[in-house]
Amino acid sequence: MILRSCDAVVSSSCALHLLLPANDTAWYPSDLDIYVSCHFMTCITVLLEREGYWIVHQHFVNPNPYISSSIHSVILFSNMHCSIDVVVSNTAAAISPIFEFHSTTVMNFFTSDTIFCAYLTLTLHLMSMVNAEPIYFGPSECKAMATLQKYSGHGWQLVVCQEVHESTGLCRSMPQSIVDHSCLWINIANVQCVAVTPRDVFERLGIINLIWLLGGYVCGAWDPFMCGQSFLIEDNSLDLLGGGFIGS
Template sequence: MGRGFFANPIVLHDILCTCDGVVLGSTALHLLLLASHTYSTSWLPTNLDIYVPFWLENLIACLLVGQGYCLHKPASVDVAVYAGTSIHSVCAFSKGHYKIDVIISANAASIAPVFQFHTTAVMNCVSADHIFCAYPALTMWAHSHVNPMLLYNGGLHCKATAPLWKYMSHGFTFKPCVKSHRFRYACHNKTHTVTDGGCMWVDLEMFPHVTVTQQGAGRKDPYASWTRETEMTT
């Protein structure tokens, strides 16, 4: 998952472990969809979004600078694509054409913003030892609902609809809810949480493969293990 962004993919795992961080957005979705039997990931993520608790902002900045990334001015939070206030701030890092956005959670949980995204398609995250998907019954079939809170908080204006078009171009279909609501492509009756039975948790420690790297021979790369295992079963 960190390939390209870091010379050694193990570095991303170590950063997530040290900073209690999670990867969300298109990178997490891309890794998750490698296990889908009905979807071909013909696209690649263009940036990496790492979410960390607010008290670890300085630590992750130091770790990324140590990997050769440059910190830019703090980016403004585009509230148009969120349905809540769990985002404290955003810091942008770059190295060449690689870009990493560090999103600072407003509370103690890095995963808190996951349910505030624009659609269920990106309500997923990858930590140092787990993969989480909030709506696997939709996501693994390249289906999605719009987050109804965006509709209730002001409607789908141009900034909020841009991500919808993005994932439609990636082959996602926005499905109507089976129940009758005012908003055709949203369901506000079956909101998931991290603890209910409708979510999916994958323990990466279950995958036994070991990836040998130049800087860390014999160290386990759980993300490569997930990739290899899913390739063997598809």
């Protein structure tokens, strides 16, 4: 109910644990991370308080001139037995921060009715490409490195882009979007892979599309270095109607 009411998603280790085959997950998630747009921050707070949770701490993310961040704040909720981290996006999309993570390992999420995986072939083979920008320029470089080491301890292998070109058709220097055929969408109700269009994304997430580019050195070169980027395509129909636009 909370995910559906707030256009929220669950990501990080919980989503990865749900996605991977049981024989590849001898570990268990240590926390629950819910991602929500700033437009729904009040809504999710009210719903969690109704379930017996309260705010323990709220951390606001300071702007960094060297790295773009879609995170507005992180709110820790607790009910004395369990804790939940609510990551508030500063965009209209709850999922914006997910594509700024340290690696492709955790670029996955699930909604109230679907599971999404951005790098399916890599993920199912326990392989990952690094998104270098948060490691070089992020406010918590040590934390990012520690997280990479944690997943390495779970059996994950970091790979160079050129090593997986042929098997995945992916290249870190090329932008991707959440409606690309290389991404996986699974309907939770019938555990069936589904093809997703921008209209489907709008119905699930309240946005039309999201395009991202991994940060790091250009594929096959040691120079130049690219900053990771993401571009959100929102619904602007209300703006058009407000301006007197008539069309379909």
